[in-house]
Amino acid sequence: MLFRGFFCGRRAAALLLGLGFATGALRAEVAQAPQVDAAALPSLGKAWQAANPYRGQFAAETALPLGQAAYNQACARCHGADASTNAAPAPDLRNLNRSCRRIEDADLKAWCLRDNDTYFAKTVRQGKVIVGVTHMPAWEGILPQELAWAIQLFIENQAQKR
Numbered sequence: 001m002l003f004r005g006f007f008c009g010r011r012a013a014a015l016l017l018g019l020g021f022a023t024g025a026l027r028a029e030v031a032q033a034p035q036v037d038a039a040a041l042p043s044l045g046k047a048w049q050a051a052n053p054y055r056g057q058f059a060a061e062t063a064l065p066l067g068q069a070a071y072n073q074a075c076a077r078c079h080g081a082d083a084s085t086n087a088a089p090a091p092d093l094r095n096l097n098r099s100c101r102r103i104e105d106a107d108l109k110a111w112c113l114r115d116n117d118t119y120f121a122k123t124v125r126q127g128k129v130i131v132g133v134t135h136m137p138a139w140e141g142i143l144p145q146e147l148a149w150a151i152q153l154f155i156e157n158q159a160q161k162r
């Protein structure tokens with residue numbers, strides 16, 4: 001029994017040590033505003049929209065290039081350049097609305113996309129902390145919602161290319 005407890009204790013110590021290193025490395029990640037001029041996007045005000053207001057509007061000409069530039073400056077370091085790889089340490093964002101893309105019923109698909117928009121906005125604004133470890137910094141006050149929604153459109157566009 002003592003022998004078993006010794007190995008469990010060593011595993012627990014190794015896990016805590018690993019979490020300690022991970023915590024230090026991940027907490028070092030600081031959100032920095034991308035240097036992208038969002039003036040071409042319609043202003044959305046201070047209150048965050050419940051759903052992406054740019055979806056279906058002028059996306060190809062305006063929002064997509066701005067979203068790509070902002071993504072590559074703010075997100076690519078962890079999520080991969082141009083959202084075109086899953087080799088990065090963070091989740092592949094092209095999977096965010098994978099379930100919605102399969103839905104054929106228009107009303108149900110719209111509901112699914114709104115639900116994903118809520119999740120996306122909450123995660124961008126508040127960041128991601130799991131078991132006390134910061135996996136993604138909070139972007140509220142750093143990334144304007146105009147650029148956040150443009151980034152989401154860019155990610156969705158990349159997902160459709162897969």
